[in-house]
Amino acid sequence: MEENSSVCVSIITPSFNQGEYLEETIQSVLNQSYSNIEYLLIDGGSKDNSVDIIKKYENRIDYWISEPDKGQADAINKGLKRANGDLVCWVNSDDILYPDYIAKRVQQFKENPNAGMIYGDIEKGPDPSIRRLRKGRQTSIKRMLKYAECPIPQQSAMWRHNVIEKIGYLVPSWHVVLDREYFIRIAANCSIKYVPGPVAFFRTHERTKSVAEKLKWAEELPKYYEMVFNENIYHLSPNLLSYKNRCLSKVYLRCARISAKAGKKRDAEDFFTQSKRSSFCNYILDRYL
Structure with a gap:
């Protein structure tokens, strides 16, 4: 896939008090088979061991900060505003990207030049050893509104930087619908493409199921x-x-x-x-x- 390495991909990780899982997330980004990655880690002023973990890898992280924010959407927006990549995505600090995720998406964007966003499938569970498939599916702004659906697993979604220039940033006041709102906004303004295949792991734990x-x-x-x-x-x-x-x-x-x-x-x-x-x-x- 390295023939496409001129394409830079910005990956943003928002985090707050996720020291239990953060290192595994960081490693999943740094161990990608694709090399031209800009990694931005936005910590919300964690009080656990998160900053110690970040410092352990800071020579391989392009930008990181630890300061209070207004929530996940605000943290992601900080990353989006600093992102320089041709393609952009975010991975939460308790989730994991599979090793070929970025390489696959870069190739898929090359094959689908009109797509503003590409997404696929993920696997989910309490631990990577216990997981089940969560499939996305091709949708459109019409289907999203007609059926109140958003079959776009957040961990699988990547979009072009010019999409941000067109539609702006996440709405900071949303806490659980932040990705749904953003993806529907993208679909209302751009072509979106579903490509089958799991590319990431979504961790479910007590906080997500409360x-x-x-x-x-x-x-x-x-x-x-x-x-x-x-x-x-x-x-x-x-x-x-x-x-x-x-x-x-x-x-x-x-x-x-x-x-x-x-x-x-x-x-x-x-x-x-x-x-x-x-x-x-x-x-x-x-x-x-």
């Missing part, structure tokens, strides 16, 4: 999709805006399930009512308009 984390989805998902349609933040066509009720019905139903599993009965009932209301509006539109 009730509080799941309830955050029920808080942010409706706000996000209501902004998409009510404020038309992506300047969507009337045809895409027509999927509002169908999309919101699915979003509210998902939030009802999340709330019910968390024991939030009243919230679950409210979301279910909203889902039925949106679904009925969609039925009327489909049948009579």
Whole structure:
């Protein structure tokens, strides 16, 4: 793959108090089979042993900083603003890139010159020895809005630097929908391409599976999709805006399930009512308009 080594790839790792996993993440970046990599590590002022781990590898890290930030999206944005690569991605500080990930993506972008973003599959589990496949699939802005879907595993996604110049940075106020929002924004402005095959490992642990984390989805998902349609933040066509009720019905139903599993009965009932209301509006539109 080194015939493509003129292409520089910027990899950003946002991190905060992830010393337990950070070294494995760093090693997965530094041990890539592709050599022309710019590595930026943005630490949020960790109080554990993270900085000691970073210093162990600092001669191979192009840029790192440890200072308080406003959350993951803010940390990623710091990296994006410093990134000089032709291609860009981020890997969280508890995840792992497989050795040929960067080489594969560089070649795939060469073969797909019109693609603004390329993504694929990942594997997930509590430990790399216990993992199962999570597949992505080809999608479009139409499908993303019609079915409230985002089948783009974050760890598998890479995009061209000029995409950042076109659409900007992540929204710092989002905590769990930050990647969904960014990828849907990319799809609304650029061509995206799915290429099958696992390229990274997504680690699931207690922090990622907590009730509080799941309830955050029920808080942010409706706000996000209501902004998409009510404020038309992506300047969507009337045809895409027509999927509002169908999309919101699915979003509210998902939030009802999340709330019910968390024991939030009243919230679950409210979301279910909203889902039925949106679904009925969609039925009327489909049948009579």
